[in-house]
Amino acid sequence: MRKLLCYLVVFATLMANPTANAQTTIKWDLRRCVEYALTNNVSVRQADIQARLSAIALKQSKLAQIPSLNFSGNHGFQFGRSLDYTTNTYTDNNSMYQRLGLNTEVNLFNWNSQKNTIKSNDYNYQADAAAVDKAKNDIALNVARQYLLVLLDMEQAEVTGIQLKQSQAQYQNTRKQVDAGALPELSAAELEAQVARDSANLITAQTQIEVDKLALKALINLPADAGFELDIPPVEQIPVDNILEISPATIYVMATQSQPQIKVNNLRLQAAQKSYEAARGKQYPTISLFGQLGTAFNSSFKAFSEVSRGDQQTPAYILNGTDKIYVYTPQTGTVSSKKRFGQLWDGYGTQVKNNFGQGIGIGLSIPIFNGWSARANIERAKWDIKSKALVIEQDTLQLKQDVYTAFNQALGSFHTFNARQKEVSTAERSFNLASKRYDIGAMQTIEWLTNQSNLYNARINKLIAQYDYVFKMKVLEFYKGQGIRL
The missing domain is CATH 1.20.1600.10 (Outer membrane efflux proteins (OEP))
Structure with a gap:
């Protein structure tokens, strides 16, 4: 066994030496x-990096000719008196809102x-x-x-x-x-x-x-x-x-x-x-063309429902001979209840569809000062x-x-x-x-x-x-x- 191990060591050494000799004789x-x-060389590699940076600047300036396209989205919560973006009115109800927009712009002449x-x-x-x-x-x-x-x-x-x-x-x-x-x-x-x-x-x-x-x-x-x-x-x-x-x-x-x-x-x-x-x-002056798409969603933290409060006599009446028969009208009231988180999203698709708007126009920028x-x-x-x-x-x-x-x-x-x-x-x-x-x-x-x-x-x-x-x-x-x- 010891002799076999010695032979293996000698064989490995002989196999390794040609490689080492080949490396040293190059x-x-x-x-x-x-x-x-x-x-x-570092100087050559640095010059190559600078050329690659210049290629990036060239590519960016070429791609600046095509129209820009940007998506924007906001999702948040409003408390106290705030603007309801779906109705464009102020309200005192706490609510959850979301606004989505897609904008594009392209230079026509510069x-x-x-x-x-x-x-x-x-x-x-x-x-x-x-x-x-x-x-x-x-x-x-x-x-x-x-x-x-x-x-x-x-x-x-x-x-x-x-x-x-x-x-x-x-x-x-x-x-x-x-x-x-x-x-x-x-x-x-x-x-x-x-x-x-x-x-x-x-x-x-x-x-x-x-x-x-x-x-x-x-x-x-x-x-x-x-x-x-x-x-x-x-x-x-x-x-x-x-x-x-x-x-x-x-x-x-x-x-x-x-x-x-x-x-x-x-x-x-x-x-x-x-x-x-x-x-x-x-x-x-610079002339540009722009377009935009947008929609909004708003949901109050509370759910409001109507309830009947009975009939109430009105001043109007009908004569029945000498007797007055007064007219009554039903009375309703509003009752609020706190929504669950899942209920906040009720009507999301309908609001997004109804509030969807588009716009297109031409912009003019004149440098004055x-x-x-x-x-x-x-x-x-x-x-x-x-x-x-x-x-x-x-x-x-x-x-x-x-x-x-x-x-x-x-x-x-x-x-x-x-x-x-x-x-x-x-x-x-x-x-x-x-x-x-x-x-x-x-x-x-x-x-x-x-x-x-x-x-x-x-x-x-x-x-x-x-x-x-x-x-x-x-x-x-x-x-x-x-x-x-x-």
Whole structure:
């Protein structure tokens, strides 16, 4: 039994491990990072919520065109002197009452204020929908920047690790020569210090990788403790356009046609213009059609009945010879009794039917004086149009400035990268020659370390320049409307 239990445990562990390994081996490339960010980033989700709110406002303004229909009902009890709604007379009897009504109203003419409001809400909805695209573009560009930064950190850590291995190997060789008396102790001490510096640089580089990874997780809204292994494409394989084949003027024209912010600003301006026309329409008379149905029921708490009180002699008489025969009339009185609750509803259907009334008419509303609110809305809408026009002017100028700046930065990065490549080639050749001279004892350790440091710095600078150039070109692709390619 114990062996069987052990086998089951081992089998369950083996079955669980493939799933765990599959989860841990999934790597995050740029496409997956961007797609995850577009779904989970808070800024994108907030922009999407705003677009949904604008859609609700648009739907509400459209449905405001159809007639309104409202039902009203009141049920209560009256005490003391009150109005009987079924007879429209005042009475001192306590009673139970009920009033029912159905009202409808529709605007016939309002100087297109309602239609312009709908158009304004429609433009605002389109603007907010375009703002979602802008938020997605912004987060995609930021994710690409941070993704490339992590890749650069990894490349720097790899170069630092290679230098550490070189320093360790050189230290071991020098240590043997020092122990053999071929080199002074100073040479081993200098190399040992270099190994310590390279170890510290490697730890710093590895720490920077984790820090920048956390920043990337925050951008895509991934928990900080979640597993996160990046796919590392060779930087040489990242597609980059030839910067010498494009001009900033061409890129600017593409940007004005592809950037969502330009579309957002134009739609906001159109919405402001329609809002102004709607505000103007509200200062003129409004004609509406209305109709109503209503009925009422009233029941006293007491029941009243007539009772006979005998006959009473009247002044009238009939002569029978000389005798007077007086005329008598019957006398009645009213007796009240308290009704039971069920009796309060007696005659409900008859009263509702008899009191049923209808009405239809045309309403005219003329704004004469309303505290200058209508005029103030017009003035606000007018200045809002000017404000939106200034935003378009400012953002257009800023876009042109950004495009030309990005182009010049990319061009500078291109030339810097080419210069850094030559620097690495020269440093590698110098280091190889220095290593040969050092191996035969023709160069001091400090000179060899200087050459090694120059090579390390040249390689790091080349990586920085290469990734900087790649990112600057990605920014230009972004302005050209090509999206982020990696």
